[in-house]
Amino acid sequence: MNKDNFLKALEAELRGIDGDERNEILAEYREHFEIACAEGRDEAGVALALGNPKTLAKELKATALIEQAHEEFSLGKLFHAFFTAASLGFFNLVLLAGPFFAIVGLMLGLYAVALAFLGSPLVFFYMNGFPTTGSDVLQFVLALLLSGVGYFLGRGLIWVTKWMYKWVLKYLAYNVKLVKGNTNNEA
Amino acid sequence: MENIQFKKGVLELCVLVLVGQQDLYGYELVNNISKYIEISEGTIYPLLRRLTKEGYFTTYLAESHEGPPRKYYRLTEGGQRYRDDLMREWDVFVGRVNSVIFQGGRHEQG
Numbered sequence: 001m002n003k004d005n006f007l008k009a010l011e012a013e014l015r016g017i018d019g020d021e022r023n024e025i026l027a028e029y030r031e032h033f034e035i036a037c038a039e040g041r042d043e044a045g046v047a048l049a050l051g052n053p054k055t056l057a058k059e060l061k062a063t064a065l066i067e068q069a070h071e072e073f074s075l076g077k078l079f080h081a082f083f084t085a086a087s088l089g090f091f092n093l094v095l096l097a098g099p100f101f102a103i104v105g106l107m108l109g110l111y112a113v114a115l116a117f118l119g120s121p122l123v124f125f126y127m128n129g130f131p132t133t134g135s136d137v138l139q140f141v142l143a144l145l146l147s148g149v150g151y152f153l154g155r156g157l158i159w160v161t162k163w164m165y166k167w168v169l170k171y172l173a174y175n176v177k178l179v180k181g182n183t184n185n186e187a
Numbered sequence: 188m189e190n191i192q193f194k195k196g197v198l199e200l201c202v203l204v205l206v207g208q209q210d211l212y213g214y215e216l217v218n219n220i221s222k223y224i225e226i227s228e229g230t231i232y233p234l235l236r237r238l239t240k241e242g243y244f245t246t247y248l249a250e251s252h253e254g255p256p257r258k259y260y261r262l263t264e265g266g267q268r269y270r271d272d273l274m275r276e277w278d279v280f281v282g283r284v285n286s287v288i289f290q291g292g293r294h295e296q297g
Contacts, residue, residue, distance in 0.1 A: 025232070025236070027258075028213055028232050028258060029229070029232065031212075031213065031214065031255055031257065031258060032213060032214050032217070032228075032232075034254055034255050035212075035214040035254055035255070035257070036214065038253060038254045049221075049227070049228045049229075050227065050228050050229035051227030051228065051229040051230060052227075053229070056227075056229045056230065056232070056233060059230075059233040060232075060233050060236065063233060063236060063237050063240070067240055176237075177237070
């Protein structure tokens with residue numbers, strides 16, 4: 001593998017992150033090659049010593065995506081960062097997958113409950129029509145109360161989600177730092 | 188050194204210490220470290236980027252006598268504090284491991 005192959009492989013793996021950031025990363029490795037070659041080392045040797053561009057790119061990408069998700073609230077970016085970090089290595093996957101899916105499952109469940117509560121007056125209309133009898137009115141009032149509970153549960157959940165988002169990002173960053181995957185020459 | 192996980196943690200400390208001694212550009216740093224520790228040289232750059240993002244390094248470009256301009260890394264005040272913390276942790280860690288090794292050694296002889 002020579003300089004161009006290495007940089008191309010790196011560039012290909014870094015798709016999905018911000019263009020400026022990608023160029024900065026590539027410039028750094030290009031500089032490394034240029035200085036090494038000026039010292040009389042051959043490109044193939046330098047590339048071999050640098051390691052596998054694919055594995056290097058994964059770590060760079062995970063760090064960059066975590067940073068991007070930190071700057072701008074985006075669940076899409078959070079998920080992208082998660083999957084990149086989880087692909088760093090076996091231990092990253094093990095340490096991330098359990099807590100992550102537990103949290104996502106729990107949050108989805110709670111949102112479903114909030115939504116069902118919120119929509120309960122509509123369900124009442126759908127099933128019983130406009131309330132006429134005394135017991136109908138009582139049920140309708142209960143449905144309205146439930147709807148109010150659902151509304152505040154939803155508001156609370158949005159707040160919790162934002163807080164969780166920050167927490168998950170911190171855990172991701174910690175995970176990338178802690179384990180970092182294998183950055184050997186192995187594929 | 189064969190243990191990858193162990194090496195990674197130590198690498199961060201080495202990078203902080205070396206850049207703390209004088210501003211360095213990536214290639215120089217890689218060369219200094221690989222004199223002592225066997226690493227995939229490319230792994231230094233993700234580490235440098237992360238430490239820069241965390242505010243422990245600042246960077247600047249400087250022309251060189253030969254070849255392209257070089258991106259230098261400088262340790263910030265926050266970086267100095269972080270380095271000192273890590274060095275203390277390292278001291279404690281090595282001290283404890285040593286005391287285990289020494290006790291184990293005496294035990295075997297006895």
